[in-house]
Amino acid sequence: MPEQPVTVGLFVTCLVDLMRPAVGFAAVKLLTDAGCTVSVPAGQTCCGQPAYNSGDSADAGAIARQVIAAFEGVDCVVAPSGSCAGMIKHHYPLLFADDPAMAARAEALAGRTHELTSFLRDVLEVSDIDVEFSAKATYHDGCSGLREMGVKEQPRALLAGVRGLTLEEGAEAETCCGFGGLFCVKYPEISGHIVDAKVDDVMATGADVLLGGDLGCLLNIAGRLKRRGSAIAVRHVAEVLADATNDAPPIAEGNAGGGDG
Amino acid sequence: MPPTTPRPSPRATPAAGTGDALESTTRAFDANTRRALADTNLQDALARLSHGFPARRRDAVARMPEFEQLRDAARDIKVHVLENLDAYLERFEARVKDNGGQVHWARDAAEARDLILGICRDVGARTVTKSKSMIGEEIAINEHLENNGVEPVETDLGEYIIQLRHEPPSHLIAPAIHLSKTQVAETFRKVHEQFPAERSLEEPRVLLDEARSVLRSRYFEADVGLTGANMLVAETGSVVVVTNEGNADLTQSLPRVHVVIASIEKVVPTLEDATAILRVLARSATGQEMSVYTTFSSGPRRPGDLDGPDAYHVIILDNGRSKMLGGDFHEMLRCIRCGACLNHCPVYKSIGGHAYGWVYSGPMGAVLTPNLIGLEDTGKLPNASTLCGKCEEICPMRIPLPKMLRHWREQQFATRQTPATSRAGMKLWAFLARRPALYRLATGTAMAVLGMLGRRRGRFRTLPMVGGWTAARDLPAPQGPTFSSLWKQRNGGTS
Numbered sequence: 134m135p136e137q138p139v140t141v142g143l144f145v146t147c148l149v150d151l152m153r154p155a156v157g158f159a160a161v162k163l164l165t166d167a168g169c170t171v172s173v174p175a176g177q178t179c180c181g182q183p184a185y186n187s188g189d190s191a192d193a194g195a196i197a198r199q200v201i202a203a204f205e206g207v208d209c210v211v212a213p214s215g216s217c218a219g220m221i222k223h224h225y226p227l228l229f230a231d232d233p234a235m236a237a238r239a240e241a242l243a244g245r246t247h248e249l250t251s252f253l254r255d256v257l258e259v260s261d262i263d264v265e266f267s268a269k270a271t272y273h274d275g276c277s278g279l280r281e282m283g284v285k286e287q288p289r290a291l292l293a294g295v296r297g298l299t300l301e302e303g304a305e306a307e308t309c310c311g312f313g314g315l316f317c318v319k320y321p322e323i324s325g326h327i328v329d330a331k332v333d334d335v336m337a338t339g340a341d342v343l344l345g346g347d348l349g350c351l352l353n354i355a356g357r358l359k360r361r362g363s364a365i366a367v368r369h370v371a372e373v374l375a376d377a378t379n380d381a382p383p384i385a386e387g388n389a390g391g392g393d394g
Numbered sequence: 395m396p397p398t399t400p401r402p403s404p405r406a407t408p409a410a411g412t413g414d415a416l417e418s419t420t421r422a423f424d425a426n427t428r429r430a431l432a433d434t435n436l437q438d439a440l441a442r443l444s445h446g447f448p449a450r451r452r453d454a455v456a457r458m459p460e461f462e463q464l465r466d467a468a469r470d471i472k473v474h475v476l477e478n479l480d481a482y483l484e485r486f487e488a489r490v491k492d493n494g495g496q497v498h499w500a501r502d503a504a505e506a507r508d509l510i511l512g513i514c515r516d517v518g519a520r521t522v523t524k525s526k527s528m529i530g531e532e533i534a535i536n537e538h539l540e541n542n543g544v545e546p547v548e549t550d551l552g553e554y555i556i557q558l559r560h561e562p563p564s565h566l567i568a569p570a571i572h573l574s575k576t577q578v579a580e581t582f583r584k585v586h587e588q589f590p591a592e593r594s595l596e597e598p599r600v601l602l603d604e605a606r607s608v609l610r611s612r613y614f615e616a617d618v619g620l621t622g623a624n625m626l627v628a629e630t631g632s633v634v635v636v637t638n639e640g641n642a643d644l645t646q647s648l649p650r651v652h653v654v655i656a657s658i659e660k661v662v663p664t665l666e667d668a669t670a671i672l673r674v675l676a677r678s679a680t681g682q683e684m685s686v687y688t689t690f691s692s693g694p695r696r697p698g699d700l701d702g703p704d705a706y707h708v709i710i711l712d713n714g715r716s717k718m719l720g721g722d723f724h725e726m727l728r729c730i731r732c733g734a735c736l737n738h739c740p741v742y743k744s745i746g747g748h749a750y751g752w753v754y755s756g757p758m759g760a761v762l763t764p765n766l767i768g769l770e771d772t773g774k775l776p777n778a779s780t781l782c783g784k785c786e787e788i789c790p791m792r793i794p795l796p797k798m799l800r801h802w803r804e805q806q807f808a809t810r811q812t813p814a815t816s817r818a819g820m821k822l823w824a825f826l827a828r829r830p831a832l833y834r835l836a837t838g839t840a841m842a843v844l845g846m847l848g849r850r851r852g853r854f855r856t857l858p859m860v861g862g863w864t865a866a867r868d869l870p871a872p873q874g875p876t877f878s879s880l881w882k883q884r885n886g887g888t889s
């Protein structure tokens with residue numbers, strides 16, 4: 134690790150901000166434990182992907198400008214999501230094809246942007262996760278994390294340090310869960326069919342916990358698991374790695390417990 | 395009459411929407427989807443496909459360490475061709491003429507249909523045998539021939555089956571993949587009246603043999619053989635066709651006349667280029683190293699040849715493709731119709747090919763179809779994707795399909811073809827997202843309420859306005875306070 138502490142701007146992501154702050158705090162803890170100075174720039178709301186993927190490039194560009202400005206002061210931008218990190222890293226520069234000055238700023242930000250587990254593993258070279266979490270887990274590879282950010286081995290390498298945890302791979306771990314942002318509400322039948330196949334695959338592993346690095350996928354899969362009455366707990370990988378599983382019940386489970394209460 | 399330098403087609407109306415061409419049912423995409431999801435035969439077929447093709451491709455790729463380099467090489471060939479398309483098409487035309495064949499240029503589907511019918515009429519053809527051709531489907535040649543007194547006979551088993559059932563293909567390389575063998579047996583029993591009604595048709599082998607025995611006599615009756623083309627080789631004027639059944643060989647060598655129908659982007663410079671593409675084609679499509687039959691034809695029978703047609707025609711079709719050159723969809727013209735993007739697409743694997751409503755389906759169809767028949771009728775297609783990126787990952791020609799799906803969405807948004815409610819919702823959300831303080835106020839309140847309501851159970855079965863979500867799944871409840879509010883508290887009111 135470099136001499137000076139790395140300054141990290143946490144890109145919280147809109148879903149973590151709204152739905153599951155525990156993931157944000159877990160990310161802060163992991164980054165701080167690894168020696169980074171973490172800030173949470175106030176100018177952020179969302180990465181703009183809903184607008185971008187709906188073809189609204191004007192709004193996507195405006196939101197991108199806001200994010201670019203908000204994170205200009207930090208060494209690195211880290212997001213607990215492969216999807217949002219992928220948006221900043223691979224798509225922001227494309228939004229400013231007609232504006233070389235902005236494109237340069239977007240490129241600069243893209244070069245400093247990372248998904249959380251790959252940042253911990255590949256950049257900070259974290260290898261000493263010392264937590265205990267007894268579970269038979271399986272992992273869902275979010276599409277953008279996997280295909281745009283190269284996230285595959287990093288979360289697994291980090292989880293290998295978790296005492297009591299075994300990982301049972303699903304045959305279809307790399308297959309899309311059918312979330313797709315607004316896709317899941319625009320095409321509910323198709324999305325429902327895809328997530329059902331994902332849930333079959335998760336169940337077939339015999340795991341009692343599903344982990345992943347993207348809250349969008351996890352909300353989708355957890356929602357379907359619970360609809361089908363499954364007791365499989367769903368969590369963001371950061372919660373386990375940061376030993377923060379007591380901070381919130383698993384996704385889609387309440388104080389009343391995991392049953393269909 | 396080589397139009398050569400690709401230029402915009404003069405026809406403003408999509409050619410495929412004219413006359414007796416296949417009408418698109420893409421407007422009914424949502425209804426098509428629902429029907430497909432409820433069709434248990436189809437769902438069984440799709441489950442078989444999802445486990446078959448991708449695994450076979452994976453194994454084939456694993457056996458070939460240099461596969462990724464081969465993909466690059468194959469892509470580079472097409473990149474080069476598309477930059478010099480007019481030159482290669484002209485060279486191809488010249489070579490075919492040298493070999494004694496004829497080349498015809500068709501701007502659109504109607505022109506192509508008329509050319510084919512004209513050739514048939516010139517030789518007084520009553521029957522045309524046909525090997526599988528997506529361009530044939532695109533221009534709906536079968537209907538056109540039928541309506542004009544010429545009988546087309548499909549010789550690819552899958553195509554033959556769907557021809558008997560009057561259905562369009564549901565997959566690029568496996569046109570009858572949507573059918574069970576029971577359904578095929580029912581169709582044969584109904585149509586093949588020459589066989590005993592009580593015969594057993596349980597085994598796929600029996601079905602195949604029966605189709606073969608019917609088709610055999612048809613091959614000899616045919617006056618014209620119509621094939622598609624996987625590639626056109628500029629260097630030699632050869633047409634390359636691959637099949638696993640050998641039906642294209644009989645189709646093109648037995649009748650007096652061989653007609654090839656191919657689109658402009660099928661041309662490659664040399665035989666060596668053709669073999670490079672063949673190597674990625676079969677592996678991507680079926681996981682085979684090579685298709686069983688690869689046939690090169692380069693013109694009519696020469697003096698001393700043992701077989702071959704007396705006349706040889708190649709019809710080269712544009713049908714909207716030259717408009718794609720140099721634009722947002724240029725790279726789509728690299729497609730070699732291997733079908734890998736269908737086999738790996740979570741959406742295709744859920745709904746099959748017919749739901750897409752026209753000839754092409756899956757990710758390649760969602761990109762190509764609006765180019766060929768217009769975005770107005772097909773606007774649902776580019777939106778029906780999670781943009782998961784699997785298609786681009788496996789496409790042998792490295793076509794950035796997700797990027798192009800997004801281009802269509804951008805065009806829809808820019809031309810206000812996006813539904814008004816989605817548009818308004820997006821604008822409202824973006825208005826808030828661009829005003830962090832206001833956004834926090836609005837979302838903070840909403841999440842606090844939802845968090846409270848959902849605290850005990852952790853999720854909602856139904857909730858107003860989110861019916862799309864809760865149709866298939868519970869909505870996880872938010873924790874309650876947002877991260878930004880908690881962070882502010884933790885840091886004493888600053889961030």
Ligand code: SF4
Pocket residue numbers: 566678728729730731732733734735736758785788789790791792793
């Ligand atoms: S887009 Fe790519 S994967 Fe799909 S059919 Fe064409 S070449 Fe094959």
